[in-house]
Amino acid sequence: MIRQTTIALVATVCSLSLTVASANDDPIATRKAMMKNVGASIGVMGKMAKGEMAFDAIQANLAMRAINNAAIGFVHLFPEGSESGGETEAAPKIWEDMAGFIAKSRDMEEVTAEAIAFPAGSLDEMREQLGKLGATCKACHEGYRIKKS
Amino acid sequence: MGRLVRLLVMLGVIAAGAGWWLSGPNRLDALPAEAAGHQPDIDNGRLMFFAGGCASCHAAPDSDDKLALTGGVRLESPFGAFVGPNISPHRQDGIGGWSQLDFLNAMLRGVSPDGSHYYPAFPYTSYQRMRVADLLDLKAFLDTLAPVAGVAPDHEVGFPFNIRRGLGLWKRLYLDGEPFMADPAASDQVNRGAYLSEGPGHCGECHTPRDAIGGLDRSNWLAGAPNPEGKGIIPNITPHAQGLADWSEGDIAYALESGFTPDYDSLGGTMGKVISNTAQLPPEDRAAIAAYLKSLPALPDAYEAAKP
Numbered sequence: 001m002i003r004q005t006t007i008a009l010v011a012t013v014c015s016l017s018l019t020v021a022s023a024n025d026d027p028i029a030t031r032k033a034m035m036k037n038v039g040a041s042i043g044v045m046g047k048m049a050k051g052e053m054a055f056d057a058i059q060a061n062l063a064m065r066a067i068n069n070a071a072i073g074f075v076h077l078f079p080e081g082s083e084s085g086g087e088t089e090a091a092p093k094i095w096e097d098m099a100g101f102i103a104k105s106r107d108m109e110e111v112t113a114e115a116i117a118f119p120a121g122s123l124d125e126m127r128e129q130l131g132k133l134g135a136t137c138k139a140c141h142e143g144y145r146i147k148k149s
Numbered sequence: 150m151g152r153l154v155r156l157l158v159m160l161g162v163i164a165a166g167a168g169w170w171l172s173g174p175n176r177l178d179a180l181p182a183e184a185a186g187h188q189p190d191i192d193n194g195r196l197m198f199f200a201g202g203c204a205s206c207h208a209a210p211d212s213d214d215k216l217a218l219t220g221g222v223r224l225e226s227p228f229g230a231f232v233g234p235n236i237s238p239h240r241q242d243g244i245g246g247w248s249q250l251d252f253l254n255a256m257l258r259g260v261s262p263d264g265s266h267y268y269p270a271f272p273y274t275s276y277q278r279m280r281v282a283d284l285l286d287l288k289a290f291l292d293t294l295a296p297v298a299g300v301a302p303d304h305e306v307g308f309p310f311n312i313r314r315g316l317g318l319w320k321r322l323y324l325d326g327e328p329f330m331a332d333p334a335a336s337d338q339v340n341r342g343a344y345l346s347e348g349p350g351h352c353g354e355c356h357t358p359r360d361a362i363g364g365l366d367r368s369n370w371l372a373g374a375p376n377p378e379g380k381g382i383i384p385n386i387t388p389h390a391q392g393l394a395d396w397s398e399g400d401i402a403y404a405l406e407s408g409f410t411p412d413y414d415s416l417g418g419t420m421g422k423v424i425s426n427t428a429q430l431p432p433e434d435r436a437a438i439a440a441y442l443k444s445l446p447a448l449p450d451a452y453e454a455a456k457p
Contacts, residue, residue: 039415091380131407134407138415138424138425140417
């Protein structure tokens with residue numbers, strides 16, 4: 001029993017350190033994957049907003065939580081040396097104006113935290129939350145991202 | 150020999166005179182007939198304000214109040230940096246002292262009240278397609294906004310582009326003075342979208358590539374371009390596989406409302422500001438723009454070819 005637990009523990013620690021190592025090794029790949037997850041989460045709410053999918057309060061709230069998760073600490077995925085490579089679309093402005101970038105990220109964190117605290121009970125409420133969230137995406141992508149394709 | 154010099158000098162004087170004459174402002178001298186008895190519709194003026202994206206260049210950068218039109222937004226271009234001026238109804242610093250005719254001359258002819266040429270960073274090459282009634286409504290809407298004091302910094306444009314008179318020659322090439330022409334074969338919806346896109350929306354100013362002296366290459370209409378502000382590209386928005394072939398009309402209209410692509414990526418760069426404006430349009434106008442874009446000839450990406 002103890003042996004099994006130890007093995008499980010070691011396995012967990014190994015996999016954790018593996019995850020951590022890959023994040024440290026490649027912040028560009030990590031932040032891109034996180035943004036993809038944000039996109040997929042927004043997609044759930046977007047489909048509801050467009051009427052392609054029935055409104056579901058629990059799914060909408062879960063989507064907000066997933067996005068909030070990505071927002072927390074997102075700015076730490078832009079260390080010196082990750083300015084280029086890996087087809088990054090990060091704009092040089094991130095490193096020229098880190099304070100501004102952090103403020104934009106905080107807006108996203110706050111909007112999602114508010115949506116988690118006050119879950120949308122109706123499609124209209126969700127649309128309003130999605131609109132606010134979309135504004136934070138846009139506000140950051142306007143200055144801190146460069147579309148390459 | 151003396152005769153040859155005299156001849157050359159004479160030719161030079163004639164060329165200079167012709168150049169001066171050709172580069173002069175081409176002003177409207179009086180309000181066009183359509184303006185007679187027009188009762189301004191402020192709601193339509195507001196619509197034109199957002200369709201035209203006025204606030205993108207004329208609201209103070211980083212201000213949350215997009216109706217305080219103090220100017221100050223910098224537009225970096227290969228010809229220099231242009232700065233949007235104050236167009237609030239302030240009498241000294243803005244355009245509060247302008248007549249309707251002054252406003253029409255700015256929007257349709259790219260000429261200031263004192264007769265000098267505006268740089269085409271102010272997209273009058275598109276605004277010239279706007280209906281006089283819509284322009285007068287737009288002016289009436291602008292007149293309802295708060296006058297704000299403050300003069301934006303000057304443009305930073307080097308020689309020879311700092312000689313505004315020379316723009317008269319550029320305008321001879323690229324400002325045709327033609328109004329919007331509806332396509333009789335297209336639906337009312339497509340024509341509405343075409344008007345909004347080609348006129349006030351000025352989509353082509355960024356999504357169409359330019360030639361070496363900054364004129365639009367209309368053979369590649371909306372087929373994408375290198376970013377005029379330097380980095381990256383402005384995408385192809387024709388219904389080509391490299392453009393919006395995979396987007397439905399609903400997808401385009403939703404993107405113009407929410408800023409989200411069909412993959413739920415969010416549109417950024419200068420399109421972010423455009424979305425702030427198109428989000429204010431009535432849903433049927435976003436649908437009309439979508440219908441127009443889907444009706445365009447499908448063209449491959451123009452930006453590789455246009456790269457210097």
